[in-house]
Amino acid sequence: MTISSYTERPGSGIDEAEGLSVPWSRPSPRRKGISARMISAVTILVVLAAWALSVRLQLVSPVFLPSPVAVWNKFIVVARDGFVDATLLQHVVASLGRVFAALVAAILVAVPVGLAIGISTIGRGIFDPLLEFLRPIPPLAYLPLVIIWFGIGEPSKILVITIAMLAPVALSTASGVRGVSQERIDAARSLGATRAQVVRHVILPSALPAILTGLRIALGAGWSTLVAAELVAATRGLGFMIRGPVPGHGRGDHGHIGDRGHRLRARIHHPQDRARARPVGGTRMKRERKGE
Amino acid sequence: MPHLVLDPHLVLDNVSIHYEGQPAPAVERVSIEIARNDFVVLVGRSGCGKTSLLNVAAGLVAPARGAATIDGRPITAPGSDRAVVFQNDALFPWLTARENVAFALRLRGVGPAERARRADELLALVKLTDAGDKRIWELSGGMRQRVGLARALAAEPQFLLLDEPLGALDALTRERMQTTLLDLWTASNVGVLMVTHGIEEALVLATRIVVLAPGPGRVVRTFEPGFSRRYASGEAIRTIKADPAFAAARGELTDAIFEGEAA
Numbered sequence: 262m263t264i265s266s267y268t269e270r271p272g273s274g275i276d277e278a279e280g281l282s283v284p285w286s287r288p289s290p291r292r293k294g295i296s297a298r299m300i301s302a303v304t305i306l307v308v309l310a311a312w313a314l315s316v317r318l319q320l321v322s323p324v325f326l327p328s329p330v331a332v333w334n335k336f337i338v339v340a341r342d343g344f345v346d347a348t349l350l351q352h353v354v355a356s357l358g359r360v361f362a363a364l365v366a367a368i369l370v371a372v373p374v375g376l377a378i379g380i381s382t383i384g385r386g387i388f389d390p391l392l393e394f395l396r397p398i399p400p401l402a403y404l405p406l407v408i409i410w411f412g413i414g415e416p417s418k419i420l421v422i423t424i425a426m427l428a429p430v431a432l433s434t435a436s437g438v439r440g441v442s443q444e445r446i447d448a449a450r451s452l453g454a455t456r457a458q459v460v461r462h463v464i465l466p467s468a469l470p471a472i473l474t475g476l477r478i479a480l481g482a483g484w485s486t487l488v489a490a491e492l493v494a495a496t497r498g499l500g501f502m503i504r505g506p507v508p509g510h511g512r513g514d515h516g517h518i519g520d521r522g523h524r525l526r527a528r529i530h531h532p533q534d535r536a537r538a539r540p541v542g543g544t545r546m547k548r549e550r551k552g553e
Numbered sequence: 554m555p556h557l558v559l560d561p562h563l564v565l566d567n568v569s570i571h572y573e574g575q576p577a578p579a580v581e582r583v584s585i586e587i588a589r590n591d592f593v594v595l596v597g598r599s600g601c602g603k604t605s606l607l608n609v610a611a612g613l614v615a616p617a618r619g620a621a622t623i624d625g626r627p628i629t630a631p632g633s634d635r636a637v638v639f640q641n642d643a644l645f646p647w648l649t650a651r652e653n654v655a656f657a658l659r660l661r662g663v664g665p666a667e668r669a670r671r672a673d674e675l676l677a678l679v680k681l682t683d684a685g686d687k688r689i690w691e692l693s694g695g696m697r698q699r700v701g702l703a704r705a706l707a708a709e710p711q712f713l714l715l716d717e718p719l720g721a722l723d724a725l726t727r728e729r730m731q732t733t734l735l736d737l738w739t740a741s742n743v744g745v746l747m748v749t750h751g752i753e754e755a756l757v758l759a760t761r762i763v764v765l766a767p768g769p770g771r772v773v774r775t776f777e778p779g780f781s782r783r784y785a786s787g788e789a790i791r792t793i794k795a796d797p798a799f800a801a802a803r804g805e806l807t808d809a810i811f812e813g814e815a816a
């Protein structure tokens with residue numbers, strides 16, 4: 262670690278000015294008059310009214326756009342009676358559990374990686390290309406690969422979400438670390454701090470606002486990945502609720518996506534048979550080439 | 554061979570500083586010796602290498618030639634025997650004033666109760682008895698610099714290195730801080746190396762003033778004004794400043810700084 266390699270000055274990265282609720286952020290004086298919250302409430306009411314009005318005027322078929330009341334009633338039904346073997350609460354908990362497990366995993370991996378990138382040339386050399394490679398890939402692109410490698414269970418879903426969260430957390434951490442004021446570091450060193458103590462007592466707390474920003478971005482990325490992952494492979498969770506159950510899953514009849522899609526899914530649902538899972542993709546490609 | 558020094562000395566011996574990528578050295582062949590109880594002040598226009606020299610003493614910058622030693626041992630890294638106070642306080646905003654002061658003690662593994670007791674003592678020493686629980690952004694500029702001083706003293710340094718510590722303060726606060734600095738210096742038996750732009754400030758505080766000139770940074774003159782010793786032996790700061798000898802010294806020092814500039 263070469264702490265002496267810092268060159269950037271305060272303000273070059275994301276810092277306290279972001280107004281994040283870090284414990285030491287300066288409280289801003291309250292402004293009197295209309296609060297933003299009130300304006301937001303009005304905005305929501307206007308949107309709801311526009312929705313109800315367009316349904317009432319039959320601008321769109323109610324099949325595609327049910328009224329707010331119909332949606333609310335359905336919500337009550339799902340919340341009370343559940344949806345496919347599980348209550349709404351269980352679906353929500355399943356999804357939240359996955360996202361938070363992934364968040365913890367991402368923090369454990371990406372914060373140290375971000376520190377390494379920000380602190381040391383070697384760390385930057387190692388992790389920068391890996392992250393820049395990983396970052397632009399949409400999570401759904403590596404989802405099939407992860408399922409083939411790790412099966413269809415919880416670990417692969419959490420893994421996919423974690424991967425989606427790694428880059429934002431690591432890059433924000435690194436930028437926060439590079440923004441730490443040189444004077445703060447020098448002051449700590451002259452007070453007798455070892456390099457490890459500088460990292461623990463100066464760099465980490467200085468970078469915390471940037472890390473929190475990264476976590477916020479990561480939660481957004483993780484949430485959309487979660488829904489996608491559950492759409493493809495889950496029996497519980499909010500993404501699963503969007504898709505609904507595979508019709509006749511495991512009983513041999515044909516689903517609404519059709520024979521081919523169903524067969525692929527059936528293979529995926531039995532990942533223990535990996536030898537069979539691979540030819541599926543092959544057959545599929547061959548069929549497509551035949552101009553199906 | 555390292556010899557036994559009863560009175561520790563911070564020595565810059567023929568120090569030249571050459572920053573990487575710069576065509577010319579920033580500082581050339583400067584020698585300064587600071588004993589404990591010395592209050593050495595560096596003056597000179599911007600860019601003549603005052604901060605660079607202070608950083609060499611701190612162990613944050615390595616000299617290109619010459620030697621920096623403390624008690625005969627070469628200075629190779631920062632250490633708590635030479636605590637630095639920067640112009641922009643460099644305090645930690647996630648800690649309270651008390652926790653900032655106690656920082657050096659925490660690094661050494663001193664327990665929380667002892668830490669708080671020691672920090673409160675130091676806060677009292679810099680006249681901030683009631684500010685211990687305050688956050689850094691609740692403090693005025695002068696209070697912050699006091700916290701910075703107390704934080705440096707908590708490391709129990711042999712030398713204090715101050716880089717324009719009062720530069721950002723208004724004139725009145727600055728004057729009050731000068732007496733605080735002198736009180737600390739007399740009470741705590743440390744050697745001080747300080748950078749300032751204030752001519753009166755240098756005269757009031759210093760036992761020795763080193764005048765530097767730029768291009769490359771070098772020593773053009775040294776003064777031993779002796780007014781701070783008079784303050785230490787009980788004379789009031791206003792009577793000292795009213796002394797004709799003070800006005801004469803101010804004229805002489807100003808001339809020396811401008812001479813350096815003309816050269």
Ligand SMILES: Nc1ncnc2c1ncn2[C@@H]1O[C@H](COP(=O)(O)OP(=O)(O)O)[C@@H](O)[C@H]1O
Nearest residue numbers: 572573575579598599600601602603604605606
């Ligand atoms: N980190 C650095 N890299 C390159 N040049 C520097 C650096 N720090 C200072 N200098 C140069 O060295 C000279 C002395 O700077 P400095 O010690 O800051 O002077 P002072 O504190 O007296 O204003 C200046 O010309 C400045 O540009």
Ligand SMILES: [Mg+2]
Nearest residue numbers: 603604605748
């Ligand atoms: Mg300077």
